[in-house]
Structure formats: C-alpha cells, structure tokens
Amino acid sequence: MRRLRRARWDETATVDLAVSVGSVALPNPVMTASGTAGHGDELARYVDLSRLGAVVVKSLSAEAWAGNPAPRVTEVAAGMINSVGLAGPGVAAWAADELPRLHAAGARVVVSIWGRSVEQYEAAARMLAGVEGILAVEVNLSCPNLGRAHTMFAHDPNATAEVIEACAVAGIPRWAKLSPNTDRLVEVAGAAAAAGAEAVTLINTVMGMVIDVETRRAHLGGGGGGVSGPAIHPIAVRAVYDCRSALPDLPIIGVGGVAGGRDAIELIMAGANAVQVGTAGFADPTSVERVLDEIESWCRHHGVAALAELRGVAHV
Ligand SMILES: Cc1cc2nc3c(=O)[nH]c(=O)nc-3n(C[C@H](O)[C@H](O)[C@H](O)COP(=O)(O)O)c2cc1C
Numbered sequence: 001m002r003r004l005r006r007a008r009w010d011e012t013a014t015v016d017l018a019v020s021v022g023s024v025a026l027p028n029p030v031m032t033a034s035g036t037a038g039h040g041d042e043l044a045r046y047v048d049l050s051r052l053g054a055v056v057v058k059s060l061s062a063e064a065w066a067g068n069p070a071p072r073v074t075e076v077a078a079g080m081i082n083s084v085g086l087a088g089p090g091v092a093a094w095a096a097d098e099l100p101r102l103h104a105a106g107a108r109v110v111v112s113i114w115g116r117s118v119e120q121y122e123a124a125a126r127m128l129a130g131v132e133g134i135l136a137v138e139v140n141l142s143c144p145n146l147g148r149a150h151t152m153f154a155h156d157p158n159a160t161a162e163v164i165e166a167c168a169v170a171g172i173p174r175w176a177k178l179s180p181n182t183d184r185l186v187e188v189a190g191a192a193a194a195a196g197a198e199a200v201t202l203i204n205t206v207m208g209m210v211i212d213v214e215t216r217r218a219h220l221g222g223g224g225g226g227v228s229g230p231a232i233h234p235i236a237v238r239a240v241y242d243c244r245s246a247l248p249d250l251p252i253i254g255v256g257g258v259a260g261g262r263d264a265i266e267l268i269m270a271g272a273n274a275v276q277v278g279t280a281g282f283a284d285p286t287s288v289e290r291v292l293d294e295i296e297s298w299c300r301h302h303g304v305a306a307l308a309e310l311r312g313v314a315h316v
Helices: 091-097 099-104 118-128 157-170 185-194 230-246 261-270 287-301
Strands: 019-021 024-026 030-032 073-076 079-082 109-113 136-140 174-177 199-202 206-208 225-228 252-255 274-277
Touching (some): 030 287, 079 230, 091 099, 091 118, 099 109, 109 118, 157 185, 174 185, 185 199, 199 230, 225 230, 230 252, 252 261, 261 274, 261 287, 274 287
Parallel strands (some): 030 274, 109 136, 136 174
Antiparallel strands (some): 206 225
C-alpha cells in the first residue's frame, strides 16, 4: 500500500493557493455561493471580501423579481431547505447600486444570472456586456424552465447548451451552475462545455420538501424547496468526481455542504479547481474566510506547498 508521507508542520511555510478556473485566475479557491451572501457587500462587516477568491452574487434576472411567498427557509437535519424564488433587483439596478460597493470592498466579482426562457437569459447576459469589473458570469441553469413543462434547464443537455450559447453576448467567461437532481449530470456538463462554458459549478440544491404535520401543509410558501448544507456534501463530492472522471479538462467549481477546510479539500481531491461556501454562512457569517484559513493550515500541516498538487488526487 502506498504510504502518504507527512511532512513536519511548519506554521510559517508559504502555501501557494492560487488557482485558475478556465481563463480566470484567482489568488485562492474560496468563493461565496450564489444566493447565500446577498447581492452586494452584505458580508463585508464580517469578512474581508478582498481576501476571498471571488464573491458570487445572488442570481439576477433582467428585471426585478419579488420571489416566493414566506416562509422561504427552514432548518432541516444537517442543513436547510429554501424556496427563496430568486428574488432580486434586476441586473441594471444591481450594476448601479451593488457592484460599486463590492468593488469598494476590494472583491473580485462573479455575477450569477437566471431566466425562465432562453430569451430571458440572453437579456440578462446582454445587460452585463461592457459592465466593468466582473470576472465571469455564472449561469444558474437550475431554475424552472417554463417553456419545457417546468423542468430545469440543467436537466436537459440541449436546453443547457442553448442557454450557454445565448449568454455569450455578455462577453465574459461563462460558468454553468448545474443541478444534482438528474442522472444526466455528466452529459449536461459536457453539453455546457461544448456550448462555450469555461467551467461548471457543481452543485445547486437538492430538491426536497418539508410538511408541517400540524397544519398538514407544505411548510415553505413556495411548496417544495432546495436542500443545502452538510446533508448534501457527499452528493456534491460525487458530482465533482464523476464530472472530473468523464471530462478531465473541464474546470469545476465544487459547492455543497462546505463548512470547513477539510470539506473544501475533499472537493478539490475529487477534482474541483475551486470551491464555494453557502449554507455554512447562515450559522456563522465568517465561515467563508475561515474555510480559506483552514485550507491553508491543512496544507501546511500536510506538507503541501501548492494547492494545485491536490486537485483530483482521489482519482486513481
Ligand atoms: C437561501 C439560499 C439561496 C440560494 N440562492 C441561489 C441563487 O440565487 N442562485 C444559485 O445559483 N444558487 C443559489 N443557492 C444554491 C447555493 O449557491 C449552493 O449551490 C447550494 O446551497 C449548495 O451549497 P451549500 O450547501 O454550501 O449551501 C441558494 C442556496 C440557499 C441556501
């Protein structure tokens, strides 16, 4: 059996945390997950946003959208379930009001967009063209597609490809945020890449539901919702692992249940280039910065000089 050599723990050793996600170079792999850290600099009072690899903002559509009725979130075993319904101010208002605050905080910004049709995605992407200071657009394909019998775009390789192609008008790198609620994930990831996505973000929430046994009704105002947090971490690891196996050259951003540095390292070993932290931030808003510190300390503890050495090592 191969023995892993454990170097002596050197607290002062420098660890190279720099990563690249397609054409986007980042000083480290840790980002916020879309929808869990607001649209702007909401986290700045807890976290030095300039230290993060990037801040990914909550998904925006071309127009302002009110979202779903309350209650929108509730705790579940080992995580939470939400049905926020993609509430947001719309791309133009966000670019005018929120983006400058993120820049003032020194954040590297990734914007997430959504739509209910290919045309709506394209409209949102077009509004980003020429906006200064956005590293990439993460296209959230994991929301209902009203044109295709309420399926998700990310459950269909052709629908995914159409949206990714339409979003080229943004003129910046495109990342495809995919859904774990399909057995076609690898096929969909391949279709996103073929259509021009520089990376895939894996995974969005897992479809679920909570029923209040006293009222005998769905607990969330939107009915069903998306489960996130530690409960879905193994699902994210599997999604990253499977896509890395099938598509070795496609950059992957791993997300799902990252609450500490070891969770992030696990996703990187499965094949992720970078990671995002979502639900953990609701219990402790400093989580995302702590995850970054814990990754660095884990590397020091294990004699890893460059994080890139760990990417995909779980693949034999
Ligand atoms: C309250 C809430 C809102 C979310 N909103 C979005 C969103 O607007 N766009 C998106 O792509 N993902 C959204 N997500 C999904 C997260 O970005 C992430 O993919 C998922 O929660 C898994 O990561 P986690 O377990 O670290 O939270 C949301 C998640 C939560 C909990």
